[in-house]
Amino acid sequence: MSDASISEFDRDTAVRRLSPGEYATDLSARWSFGQVLNGGYLLGAIGRALADALPHGDPFTISAHYLTATASGPAVIRTDTARTGRSLSTGSASLVQTDENGIEVERIRALATYGDLDSLTGEVRTTAKPPHMPSYEECVSTNDAPDPSLIPEFARRFAMRFDPATVGWAVGAPSGSGEMRAWFAFADGRESDPLSLLLTVDALPPTAFELGVTGWVPTVELTAHVRARPAPGPLRVALTTRNMAGGYLEEDAEVWDSTDRLVAQARQLARAPH
Structure with a gap:
């Protein structure tokens, strides 16, 4: 298979086993916001290494602490298996880079449990509802931005359509609601899968923008x-923030697929811009 036929996400989260539990990866600037790489993209690379290291292939839950900002370029992911069972396996991972002084710096530390999504029962009992939003065609494309030159490199990886009720921030009129909703798809046509959902939960602009706060909103924990x-088919993503206080905010994410099924959830703590 040629490189041209591999999706950007798969190519840019690829890992190469150096030794048991240790993987090399080359992080791409295509997934950057300014000089910093997106946390969901980095979680995708870590998730891929864990999928290889653990006996189960699907991420069920993963919690990552972002210790220092990660830049594009070479990195190493070291994994450790904590436990393996018939239905679940648990392990940890650490992403490290070498700084300009030749010193190894840990960027992210994660703990995850993997399983087999195809083995789950089909029973669903839920009070959760898909987000109420206009159709894909009625929503606002990233290409409709007032100044396309301000679209971050990261956002160009997607074909997203935003609920008009949550894009006031883009024209200087944030709603103050702390909500963000959008249809999500990859720009190169790649279909979503369990691994890419680790990116999807962190792909939309931060809800802080609709609260009237702009600038870099670094993730502390996701x-x-x-x-x-x-x-x-396209996914629907809904983000909400209920409390921004003390310079930090939480952000809850829900991801729904084309059959109205809730396929991913997330919560992160982020630092509000000063």
């Missing part, structure tokens, strides 16, 4: 739960 294998 926990993602993958609930089901997504059906083909």
